[in-house]
Amino acid sequence: xxxxxxxxxxxxxxxxxSIARAVGVRMPTVRITGHDADPDxxxxxxxxxxxxxxxxxxxxxxVDADLVILCVPVGAMAAVAADIADDLPxxxxxxxxxxxxxxxxxxxxxxxxxxxxxxxxxVAGTERSGPDAGFATLFDKRWCILTPADDADAVAVERVKxxxxxxxxxxxxxxxxxxxxxxxxxxxxxxxxxxxxxxTASDLEQxxxxxxxxxxxxxxxxxxxxxxxxxxxxxxxxxSNREAVLEMLQRFSEDLSALQRAIRWGDGDALFDLFSxxxxxRRSIVEQGQxxxxxxxxxxx
Numbered sequence: 001x002x003x004x005x006x007x008x009x010x011x012x013x014x015x016x017x018s019i020a021r022a023v024g025v026r027m028p029t030v031r032i033t034g035h036d037a038d039p040d041x042x043x044x045x046x047x048x049x050x051x052x053x054x055x056x057x058x059x060x061x062x063v064d065a066d067l068v069i070l071c072v073p074v075g076a077m078a079a080v081a082a083d084i085a086d087d088l089p090x091x092x093x094x095x096x097x098x099x100x101x102x103x104x105x106x107x108x109x110x111x112x113x114x115x116x117x118x119x120x121x122x123v124a125g126t127e128r129s130g131p132d133a134g135f136a137t138l139f140d141k142r143w144c145i146l147t148p149a150d151d152a153d154a155v156a157v158e159r160v161k162x163x164x165x166x167x168x169x170x171x172x173x174x175x176x177x178x179x180x181x182x183x184x185x186x187x188x189x190x191x192x193x194x195x196x197x198x199x200t201a202s203d204l205e206q207x208x209x210x211x212x213x214x215x216x217x218x219x220x221x222x223x224x225x226x227x228x229x230x231x232x233x234x235x236x237x238x239x240s241n242r243e244a245v246l247e248m249l250q251r252f253s254e255d256l257s258a259l260q261r262a263i264r265w266g267d268g269d270a271l272f273d274l275f276s277x278x279x280x281x282r283r284s285i286v287e288q289g290q291x292x293x294x295x296x297x298x299x300x301x
Contacts, residue, residue: 016071017134059087075236100241116156
């Protein structure tokens with residue numbers, strides 16, 4: 001039995017369009033209604049056909065939904081919630097895909113005090129954005145973290161679990177604040193570092209733009225992939241999860257200072273020990289199927 005019969009997706013970018021495509025492949029009888037604030041995105045979504053219907057108004061998209069997923073930047077959650085509050089059915093389950101959870105949970109609880117709320121974060125994505133970027137297998141064997149409140153509707157939680165499992169995801173349930181701390185180090189801080197490194201390289205006057213591009217076949221190239229991620233989404237993530245990000249940034253700064261000292265004083269043993277530990281982390285990620293084990297990240301040559 002399908003967990004939901006009518007799914008509404010608000011926000012039809014990479015994640016939203018991938019959810020729609022995955023539902024279409026894995027649960028073809030489920031009706032998908034979509035909405036996006038950008039009229040050009042709505043038009044493109046209609047052309048691509050991954051939704052059964054794309055509405056011009058957010059409220060119209062949710063009137064008969066039994067699951068509504070907000071796939072908008074974290075900073076837009078409150079405005080979208082206000083737009084659909086009067087039209088959302090009383091028994092509809094509300095969820096999202098935001099990268100930070102504690103703040104979103106508070107916003108949704110404020111606007112929807114009576115609806116079942118099950119926040120979610122599919123830990124999947126690419127550096128691309130927009131409705132053309134989505135694909136049906138984006139969530140295969142990727143983690144989807146649910147962060148329901150302690151008093152959340154247990155049946156709704158199980159239905160959302162079943163939904164994401166049907167899309168190929170592995171499910172983890174954790175407390176929202178713990179999620180935000182974990183993702184601050186595994187996702188948010190790496191993006192912040194990538195943005196910084198790429199920004200520094202572009203600012204160096206003695207390095208021309210052509211040289212940055214010419215010699216980007218090393219590690220810098222992989223930082224540029226991360227730094228190409230959606231700027232609106234990541235701006236909102238850092239502002240909404242600022243406490244956890246700042247805590248992890250302080251820890252990183254301390255570790256970076258220790259590494260700086262090791263280089264300054266020629267402490268090769270400290271460098272070797274660190275590099276050995278980090279190499280083992282990479283092996284573990286590959287062994288758990290969270291990245292491509294092929295050389296050079298599976299790039300074609």
